[in-house]
Amino acid sequence: MPNVREVRTAAQADQEDVFFGQTVIMWARWSVIVAGIMLVLWTSTNVSLLTQTMPFFLVLMAVNFFLHGRYVMGSPLNRTIVTVASVIDLVLITAIVVLWPGAHGLNNQFYVLYFPVVFAFALVFTRKIEVAYTGLAMLAYALACLLTGTVPLDLGNEDKVLVMRLIVIAAMGFLGNYYFRIQRDRLARAARGDRKTLADVRAGLAR
Amino acid sequence: MSTTQWNPASHLVSPDGKWYWDGAAQEWKPIGQPASEPVPTRPPAPAQPSRGLNSFAGTIRSEDLAYGQTVLVWARWILIGTGLLLSFWSPKDLLTLQIQLAAIIALAFGNFYLHVQLLRGQAALDNVVYGASLADIAVVTALVLVQGGYPSPVFIFYFAAIVGISVAFPTPITGLYTSLVVGLYGVISLATATTDEYPAVFTRLLTLAAVAVCGNLFARHEAQRREVAIRIHDELLDEIEQGASSQPETQPAAPAS
Numbered sequence: 001m002p003n004v005r006e007v008r009t010a011a012q013a014d015q016e017d018v019f020f021g022q023t024v025i026m027w028a029r030w031s032v033i034v035a036g037i038m039l040v041l042w043t044s045t046n047v048s049l050l051t052q053t054m055p056f057f058l059v060l061m062a063v064n065f066f067l068h069g070r071y072v073m074g075s076p077l078n079r080t081i082v083t084v085a086s087v088i089d090l091v092l093i094t095a096i097v098v099l100w101p102g103a104h105g106l107n108n109q110f111y112v113l114y115f116p117v118v119f120a121f122a123l124v125f126t127r128k129i130e131v132a133y134t135g136l137a138m139l140a141y142a143l144a145c146l147l148t149g150t151v152p153l154d155l156g157n158e159d160k161v162l163v164m165r166l167i168v169i170a171a172m173g174f175l176g177n178y179y180f181r182i183q184r185d186r187l188a189r190a191a192r193g194d195r196k197t198l199a200d201v202r203a204g205l206a207r
Numbered sequence: 208m209s210t211t212q213w214n215p216a217s218h219l220v221s222p223d224g225k226w227y228w229d230g231a232a233q234e235w236k237p238i239g240q241p242a243s244e245p246v247p248t249r250p251p252a253p254a255q256p257s258r259g260l261n262s263f264a265g266t267i268r269s270e271d272l273a274y275g276q277t278v279l280v281w282a283r284w285i286l287i288g289t290g291l292l293l294s295f296w297s298p299k300d301l302l303t304l305q306i307q308l309a310a311i312i313a314l315a316f317g318n319f320y321l322h323v324q325l326l327r328g329q330a331a332l333d334n335v336v337y338g339a340s341l342a343d344i345a346v347v348t349a350l351v352l353v354q355g356g357y358p359s360p361v362f363i364f365y366f367a368a369i370v371g372i373s374v375a376f377p378t379p380i381t382g383l384y385t386s387l388v389v390g391l392y393g394v395i396s397l398a399t400a401t402t403d404e405y406p407a408v409f410t411r412l413l414t415l416a417a418v419a420v421c422g423n424l425f426a427r428h429e430a431q432r433r434e435v436a437i438r439i440h441d442e443l444l445d446e447i448e449q450g451a452s453s454q455p456e457t458q459p460a461a462p463a464s
Contacts, residue, residue, distance in 0.1 A: 016432065023428065027417070031413055034413065038409060039406050039409075112410055115366050116414050155296075155297075160293060163293075164360055164363065165360075171370075172366065175278055175281060175371065178281060182278070186429070186433060187433055
C-alpha cells in the first residue's frame with residue numbers, strides 16, 4: 001500500500017471537533033432551556049416570579065438559536081465563543097441552584113442540569129480544557145452548596161450527598177472525554193489510511 | 208509492548224482476517240503467520256448481519272460496540288467505586304447495607320469479567336454486554352427502591368450507566384434502554400414523590416434523556432466523519448494511481464559512446 005499523506009492537519013481536526021461537537025453542546029443546552037422554561041411555567045406562583053425568571057431562559061434560547069443557526073448554515077463558531085457559551089451555561093445552572101425560590105444549594109433538585117452540559121462539553125474539547133471545565137462545574141456547585149449554608153461540613157449525610165453528586169459530575173466529564181479521545185484516535189487512523197480502519201469502514205459502507 | 212501471543216481462537220479478528228485486537232495494548236496488530244499452518248481467515252457472512260462482538264462480521268457497528276464497551280466498563284467501575292465508598296459512609300441500617308453491598312459486589316464481579324475480556328481481546332457475547340447494562344439499571348433501581356424511591360440520591364448513577372450505553376450501543380438499543388430507565392424511574396418517582404416534587408422528577412427524566420441523545424448523536428457523527436475520511440483517502444489513492452498511469456514513459460538517455 002502506498003504511503004499516503006495525512007489528509008487532515010491537527011488544526012483541521014481541532015476545528016472539526018468543535019464543529020461537530022457544537023451540535024452535541026447545543027442539544028444539551030436545548031435540554032436545559034426546555035427544562036428551565038417548563039419549570040418556570042410550572043412552579044411560578046405569581047406573575048412577578050414568572051416575569052423575573054423567564055427572561056434568563058429567553059436570552060439563553062436566543063443565544064442557542066443563533067448558535068444553532070450558524071451551525072446549520074455551515075459556518076461554525078470558533079472555540080472561544082463555544083467555550084464562553086458553555087461557561088454561561090454553568091453560570092445559569094449555578095444561579096438556578098442558588099436563587100431558585102423554595103430550595104437552595106444542596107436542597108435544590110435542579111443540579112442534574114449540570115450533567116448533560118458537562119458531558120456534552122467533554123465530547124468536544126481536549127483533555128486539559130475538559131478538566132478545567134469539569135473542575136469549574138464542580139467548584140461552582142460545591143460553592144453554591146457551601147455558600148447557601150446547606151452543607152454543614154460535619155461528614156454527615158449532606159456531605160455524603162454532595163460528594164456523590166460531585167463524583168458523578170466528574171464522571172460525566174471523564175467518560176465523555178475518554179470516548180472523545182477514542183473517537184479522535186480512530187478518525188486519525190482512518191484519515192491516515194490505516195489498513196485495519198479502512199477495512200472496517202469499507203465493510204460498514206458496503207453493508 | 209505487549210507480550211500477547213497470537214491465538215486465533217481467543218482474539219477478535221478483523222473482517223479481512225489480517226488483524227487481531229490486542230486488548231492489553233489496546234491496538235490492532237497484524238496476525239503473525241505460524242510457520243507450520245496458515246492462519247484461517249473467517250469467511251464473510253453476508254446472510255447474517257449479526258452485530259455481536261464475537262461475530263465481528265464486518266459491520267462498522269460491531270467495532271463501535273467494542274470501542275464503546277471500554278467506556279461502558281469504566282462507567283461501571285465508577286458506579287461500583289462510588290457505591291462502595293458511599294455505602295460505608297454513614298450507613299443507615301443493616302438491611303440496606305447488605306443489599307447495597309451484595310448488589311455492588313455482584314456488579315464488580317461481572318465488570319471484572321468484561322474488563323478481562325476486553326484486555327485479552329476476546330469477544331464478549333452480545334447478550335452478556337447487553338445483559339450487563341441491564342444489570343446496571345437493575346442495581347441502581349434496586350438501590351433507589353430500597354432508599355424510598357424519589358428521595359433516594361443514588362438515582363444519579365443512572366447517568367453514568369446511560370453515558371456508557373449511549374456511546375456503545377446502536378441508536379435503537381440506546382433508545383430502548385433509555386426508555387426503560389426513564390419509564391422505570393418515572394413510575395417509581397411519580398409513585399413516591401409529592402405533587403410539589405413533580406417538576407424535579409420531570410427535570411431528572413429530561414436530563415437522562417438529554418445525556419442519551421448527546422452521547423448517541425456524537426457517536427453517529429463520529430462514524431460519519433470516519434466514512435468521509437475514508438472516502439477522501441480513497442479519492443487521493445485514485446488520483447495517485449491515475450497520475451502514475453498517465454505519465455508518459457521516458458527512457459534514460461543513452462550514454463555517449
